[in-house]
Amino acid sequence: MTDTLAPRDAGEVEAAVRWALGAGKTLEIVGHGSKRAFGRPAQTDATLDLSALSGVTLYEPTELVLSARAATPIAEIEALVEAAGQALAFEPMDLGPLLGQPPGAGTLGGVVATNLSGPRRLKAGAARDHVLGFTAVSGRGETFKAGGRVVKNVTGYDLPKLLAGSFGTLAAMTDITIKTLPRPQTEASVLVLGLAPAQAVAAMAAAMGSPFEVSGAAHLPAAVATAAGVAALPGGVAVTALRLEGVAPSVAHRRESLLALLAPHGSCADLDAGASRALWRSIRDVTPFAASEGGDAAASPVWRVSTAPSRGAALAAAIASACDARILFDWAGGLIWVALPPSPDAGAAVVRGAVARCGGHATLVRAPAAVRAVVDVFEPQPAALAALTRRVKESFDPQGVLGSGRLWAGV
Amino acid sequence: MSVTMPPRDEAVLARRDQIVAALRRIVPGEGVIATEREMRPYESDGLTAYRQLPLVVVLPSTTEQVSQVLRYCHDAGVKVVPRGAGTSLSGGALPLGDGVLLGMAKFNRVRSIDFADRVAVVEPGVTNLAVTKAVEHAGFYYAPDPSSQIACTIGGNIAENSGGVHCLKYGLTTNNVLGCELVLMTGEVVRLGGAHLDAGGYDLLGIVTGSEGLLGVVTEVTVRILQKPETARAMLVGFGSTEAAGDCVGRIIAAGIIPGGMEMMDRLATEAVEQFVHAGYPLDVEAILIVELDGPRVECDHLIEQVSGIARDCGALTLRVSTSEEERLLFWAGRKAAFPAVGRISPDYYCMDGTIPRAKLPYVLQRTRALSAQYGLRCANVFHAGDGNLHPLILYDANQPGELERAEAFGADILRLCVEVGGVLTGEHGVGVEKRDLMPTMFSDIDLAHQQRLKCAFDQKGLLNPGKVFPVLSTCAELGRMHVSGGRLAFPDIPRF
Ligand SMILES: Cc1cc2nc3c(=O)[nH]c(=O)nc-3n(C[C@H](O)[C@H](O)[C@H](O)COP(=O)(O)OP(=O)(O)OC[C@H]3O[C@@H](n4cnc5c(N)ncnc54)[C@H](O)[C@@H]3O)c2cc1C
Numbered sequence: 064m065t066d067t068l069a070p071r072d073a074g075e076v077e078a079a080v081r082w083a084l085g086a087g088k089t090l091e092i093v094g095h096g097s098k099r100a101f102g103r104p105a106q107t108d109a110t111l112d113l114s115a116l117s118g119v120t121l122y123e124p125t126e127l128v129l130s131a132r133a134a135t136p137i138a139e140i141e142a143l144v145e146a147a148g149q150a151l152a153f154e155p156m157d158l159g160p161l162l163g164q165p166p167g168a169g170t171l172g173g174v175v176a177t178n179l180s181g182p183r184r185l186k187a188g189a190a191r192d193h194v195l196g197f198t199a200v201s202g203r204g205e206t207f208k209a210g211g212r213v214v215k216n217v218t219g220y221d222l223p224k225l226l227a228g229s230f231g232t233l234a235a236m237t238d239i240t241i242k243t244l245p246r247p248q249t250e251a252s253v254l255v256l257g258l259a260p261a262q263a264v265a266a267m268a269a270a271m272g273s274p275f276e277v278s279g280a281a282h283l284p285a286a287v288a289t290a291a292g293v294a295a296l297p298g299g300v301a302v303t304a305l306r307l308e309g310v311a312p313s314v315a316h317r318r319e320s321l322l323a324l325l326a327p328h329g330s331c332a333d334l335d336a337g338a339s340r341a342l343w344r345s346i347r348d349v350t351p352f353a354a355s356e357g358g359d360a361a362a363s364p365v366w367r368v369s370t371a372p373s374r375g376a377a378l379a380a381a382i383a384s385a386c387d388a389r390i391l392f393d394w395a396g397g398l399i400w401v402a403l404p405p406s407p408d409a410g411a412a413v414v415r416g417a418v419a420r421c422g423g424h425a426t427l428v429r430a431p432a433a434v435r436a437v438v439d440v441f442e443p444q445p446a447a448l449a450a451l452t453r454r455v456k457e458s459f460d461p462q463g464v465l466g467s468g469r470l471w472a473g474v
Numbered sequence: 475m476s477v478t479m480p481p482r483d484e485a486v487l488a489r490r491d492q493i494v495a496a497l498r499r500i501v502p503g504e505g506v507i508a509t510e511r512e513m514r515p516y517e518s519d520g521l522t523a524y525r526q527l528p529l530v531v532v533l534p535s536t537t538e539q540v541s542q543v544l545r546y547c548h549d550a551g552v553k554v555v556p557r558g559a560g561t562s563l564s565g566g567a568l569p570l571g572d573g574v575l576l577g578m579a580k581f582n583r584v585r586s587i588d589f590a591d592r593v594a595v596v597e598p599g600v601t602n603l604a605v606t607k608a609v610e611h612a613g614f615y616y617a618p619d620p621s622s623q624i625a626c627t628i629g630g631n632i633a634e635n636s637g638g639v640h641c642l643k644y645g646l647t648t649n650n651v652l653g654c655e656l657v658l659m660t661g662e663v664v665r666l667g668g669a670h671l672d673a674g675g676y677d678l679l680g681i682v683t684g685s686e687g688l689l690g691v692v693t694e695v696t697v698r699i700l701q702k703p704e705t706a707r708a709m710l711v712g713f714g715s716t717e718a719a720g721d722c723v724g725r726i727i728a729a730g731i732i733p734g735g736m737e738m739m740d741r742l743a744t745e746a747v748e749q750f751v752h753a754g755y756p757l758d759v760e761a762i763l764i765v766e767l768d769g770p771r772v773e774c775d776h777l778i779e780q781v782s783g784i785a786r787d788c789g790a791l792t793l794r795v796s797t798s799e800e801e802r803l804l805f806w807a808g809r810k811a812a813f814p815a816v817g818r819i820s821p822d823y824y825c826m827d828g829t830i831p832r833a834k835l836p837y838v839l840q841r842t843r844a845l846s847a848q849y850g851l852r853c854a855n856v857f858h859a860g861d862g863n864l865h866p867l868i869l870y871d872a873n874q875p876g877e878l879e880r881a882e883a884f885g886a887d888i889l890r891l892c893v894e895v896g897g898v899l900t901g902e903h904g905v906g907v908e909k910r911d912l913m914p915t916m917f918s919d920i921d922l923a924h925q926q927r928l929k930c931a932f933d934q935k936g937l938l939n940p941g942k943v944f945p946v947l948s949t950c951a952e953l954g955r956m957h958v959s960g961g962r963l964a965f966p967d968i969p970r971f
C-alpha cells in the first residue's frame with residue numbers, strides 16, 4: 064500500500080517534499096488523480112495529494128487575469144469565468160471520458176502540468192501560452208516563484224512555459240496565475256461533406272489560409288462522425304468542420320465567405336451556434352473514442368500525434384495501411400487522434416514508424432498500465448536532446464523525488 | 475558604467491593571438507574581425523550608455539561553424555556573447571573584453587515558406603520585417619512587430635521574446651515561434667519543435683525564447699505566419715487626462731473587445747512625435763489613444779461603433795477613425811517613431827520597460843510625475859496600453875555631469891514602483907545588464923537560483939553571455955549543493971493515510 068501525504072497549504076507541501084528528500088522516498092504529485100492513467104505508470108513510494116490546495120484567490124476580468132491554488136477544480140474556474148463573460152481561450156479538453164473516468168474532474172494544476180488544449184489551440188495557443196506565473200516547491204524542497212500576473216513579462220526565464228507540460232516531474236505547483244479572455248459572443252460551423260482525408264486537409268489549409276479567422280478545423284471520417292454523438296450531423300458521411308467565432312455580424316459574414324471559398328472542395332452545409340458547440344465539444348474531448356465508464360475500452364489504445372498539418376493525411380494513411388485504425392483529425396490535420404485494436408505494443412511500431420517518416424511526435428494517451436510500462440508513452444528523443452532533458456530535470460529535482468519516470472525512465 | 479561585469483580572464487587576454495588564429499581556422503576570411511577600428515561598431519547595442527570592445531568578433535555563416543566556434547570556446551574556456559542586429563535596449567548584446575562576440579548577421583536567408591502549413595523557416599539574422607516581406611505577396615504576415623522591425627533580427631527577437639503594438643491580440647514572439655535549431659555551448663546541436671505544435675517533452679523552446687542569449691545560439695527558426703485581416707482601421711482618440719484614457723482602455727476590454735492594438739501616449743510624447751512625423755495627432759489633449767480594430771469590414775464597423783460609444787462615455791475630446799490605409803499607417807507611423815522623436819527633443823533619452831496591472835496606471839503615472847520633479851528630469855510616456863507595458867522615456871543630457879546617473883536612478887525608481895504595484899521589471903526589452911541588479915526586487919535568492927541552475931543544464935561552464943540577467947554569478951557546483959535534513963517531517967501533523 065502506498066503512503067499518501069495530503070498537505071493543507073503551500074508550507075506543508077514544502078515540508079512534505081523535504082521529508083521525501085531526507086527519507087530517500089519518491090513522490091507522485093496528484094491533483095484529483097483523474098488523469099493518472101496518462102503517462103508511464105508511476106513507480107513512486109508515496110503520493111503527494113494536493114487536493115486540499117483549492118480556491119480562486121484573485122480574479123480581475125478587466126485585467127484578464129485569474130490566480131488560484133493549484134488543485135482548484137478546473138470546472139469551478141470555468142464556471143467562474145463563464146459567469147463574467149470570459150473563458151480559458153486554450154479550451155482545455157476533458158480527458159476524463161477518454162480515460163474511462165467521469166467527466167468534469169481535474170484541477171488547474173493538472174491541466175497546466177499536462178499542457179493539453181483543445182481545438183482552438185491552432186488559433187489561441189495551448190495552456191503554455193496562458194500561464195502567467197506560479198509558485199511551486201521544487202524537487203530540492205524549496206519554494207520558488209516565476210513569472211507574474213501580467214502578460215508582457217520577460218523578467219527572467221519563462222519558467223511557466225517549462226512547468227506547463229512537465230507532468231509533475233520538476234516541481235509541485237501550489238499557486239498558478241493564468242490569463243483569461245472574453246468568451247466569443249457566438250459561433251457557427253461550416254461543413255464540407257464526404258471528403259477523403261487528403262482532400263479534407265487541403266480544404267482545411269484553404270480555410271486556415273483565408274482571412275476568416277477559423278478557430279477550429281477538424282476532419283471526422285464517416286464512422287468517427289457517426290460516433291461523435293452530435294445529432295445535427297448528416298450521418299454516414301465524412302465531415303470536415305470549420306469553426307467561426309466572434310460577434311454575430313462578423314460570424315454571419317465569415318460563414319458566407321467561407322461557404323463560398325469551400326464550395327469547390329465539395330458539398331457544404333453549416334451548423335448554427337448550438338449544434339456547432341456540441342460538435343466542437345465532442346471533438347475537444349475525442350468523444351468518438353471515449354471509453355465507457357468502467358468498461359474495458361482502456362484495452363484499446365489511443366494515440367495523440369502532432370505533426371505538420373500538410374503531413375497529417377499521409378501520416379494517417381501510413382498507420383491505417385498497417386492496422387485497423389480509427390482516426391480523428393484536429394488542428395487542420397496537425398493533430399491526429401488514433402484508436403487502434405489492442406496489441407502487446409499498442410501499435411507503437413506502426414505509429415512511431417509513421418511519425419519517423421512524416422515528422423512530429425506521438426504520445427500514447429490510453430493503454431493498459433502493463434503496456435505503458437514497456438512502451439514509451441512519450442516520443443523518444445535524440446541523444447543530445449534526451450541528455451539536455453535529463454539535465455533540466457536534475458536542475459529542479461536532483462534526487463528524482465518528484466514523479467520520476469512519468470515522462471521517460473528517470474525523468 | 476555602473477554595473478560590474480565578470481572579472482576579466484587575464485589568461486584569455488594573454489592568449490588572444492592564439493584564439494584569433496584558431497577562430498580563423500574555423501571561419502575563414504572576413505568572418506573574423508580583430509582590429510580595433512573594425513570592432514568599434516560592435517562595442518555597444520541599443521543601450522549606448524554601455525560600451526566595451528570585444529576580444530574578437532566572429533561572423534559565422536553555417537551551423538557547423540557556430541558549433542565549432544562554440545566547442546572551441548568551451549574547451550578553451552573563452553566566453554561568448556551572441557549578437558543579432560544590436561538593437562537590444564537592455565545591453566543583452568554588450569560585448570565582454572575577454573569574450574568572443576558571435577555576430578549572426580550572415581545567417582540572413584529565408585530557407586523555406588510553406589503556405590499550406592502557414593510556417594516560414596528562416597535563419598536568425600533575417601530581420602523581423604523581412605519575414606513579412608517574404609510572405610506578403612500571398613497575403614500573409616509575421617505578427618510580432620517591434621518598432622525596431624526594420625533592423626532587429628528574428629534571433630534577437632527570440633532571445634528577448636520581443637513584442638510589438640499588435641501583441642495584445644496576436645501574442646509575443648513566444649506565441650508565434652514553433653521551432654528552432656539551437657547550438658549549445660558544447661557545440662552540440664539540438665532541434666526544438668518544428669512545423670508541428672507542442673513538441674513532446676519539456677517545453678525547451680518556451681525557455682529558450684526570452685533567455686537573452688544565455689542558453690544557446692539559435693541558428694534556425696520556424697515561425698508561424700498569419701493571413702492578413704480583411705480590413706484594419708485605427709481610431710485616434712484624445713483625452714483630457716491620462717486617467718480618462720486609462721479608464722477607456724479598461725472599459726473596452728470589459729466590453730469583451732480585444733483590439734488588434736491599443737497604444738497610449740502622453741502629452742509630451744505626442745508633441746515630440748507630431749513635430750517629427752506630422753501624423754495629425756491632436757495637441758490640445760493630455761493623452762491620445764490609438765485603437766486598431768481588424769477583421770471583416772462588418773466586424774470593424776461594429777466594433778468601431780462600440781469603442782466610439784465607450785470613448786465618448788469616458789469623456790473623449792477628439793475622435794478620428796482612419797478612412798484609408800494611408801491614414802491608418804500614418805496614425806501608426808507616429809507611434810512607431812516615438813523613440814526617435816523623443817530623441818530629437820532631448821540630447822539623450824533613457825527608455826524604460828516595466829509592466830503593471832492596468833488598473834494601477836493612474837497611480838503609477840502620478841508617482842512618475844512626482845519622481846520627475848524630484849530628479850529634475852522630464853519624462854515622456856508611451857504605453858502598450860492594452861497589456862499595461864509602460865515605456866517611460868527619461869530625457870537627459872549625458873554631457874551634463876551627473877545627469878546620466880540621475881536618469882538611471884529615476885529609471886530604477888520607476889521599475890521598483892512597477893514591482894511594488896504587482897508588475898514586473900521588463901515587459902519586452904529584457905533584463906540584460908541594465909536591469910540585472912534590480913532582479914532581487916522581484917525575485918528571492920531561491921527564485922534566482924532555480925533559474926540559474928536551468929542555465930547550468932544548458933551551459934555548465936557559464937561561458938555563454940555571462941554577466942547578463944543574473945546579479946550574482948555563482949558556479950554551477952555552488953548552485954547545485956543541497957542541504958537535506960533528516961527524514962523527519964518538519965510539520966509532523968500533515969494529514970497522512
Ligand atoms: C472543464 C474541464 C476541462 C478539463 N481540461 C483538461 C485538460 O485540458 N487537460 C487535462 O489533462 N485534463 C483536463 N480535464 C480533466 C481531465 O479529465 C484530467 O483528469 C485532469 O486535468 C487531470 O487533472 P488532475 O488534477 O486530476 O491531474 P492528475 O491526474 O492528478 O495529474 C496530472 C499530471 O499533472 C501533475 N500535476 C497535477 N497537479 C500538479 C501540481 N499542482 N503541480 C505539478 N504537477 C501537477 C501530476 O503529477 C500528473 O503528472 C478537464 C476537466 C474539466 C471538467
Ligand SMILES: Cc1cc2nc3c(=O)[nH]c(=O)nc-3n(C[C@H](O)[C@H](O)[C@H](O)COP(=O)(O)OP(=O)(O)OC[C@H]3O[C@@H](n4cnc5c(N)ncnc54)[C@H](O)[C@@H]3O)c2cc1C
Nearest residue numbers: 558559560561562566620621627629630633636637687692
Ligand atoms: C528604436 C527601437 C525600438 C524598439 N522597439 C521595440 C519594440 O517595440 N518591442 C520590443 O520588444 N523591442 C523593441 N526594441 C528592442 C530590440 O529591438 C529587440 O529587443 C530586438 O529583439 C533585438 O534584436 P537584435 O537582432 O537587435 O538583437 P541584439 O540586440 O543583437 O541582441 C539581443 C539579445 O539577443 C541575443 N541574440 C541575438 N541573436 C541571437 C541568436 N541567434 N542566438 C542566441 N541569442 C541571440 C544577444 O546575445 C542579446 O542578448 C526596440 C529597440 C530600438 C532601438
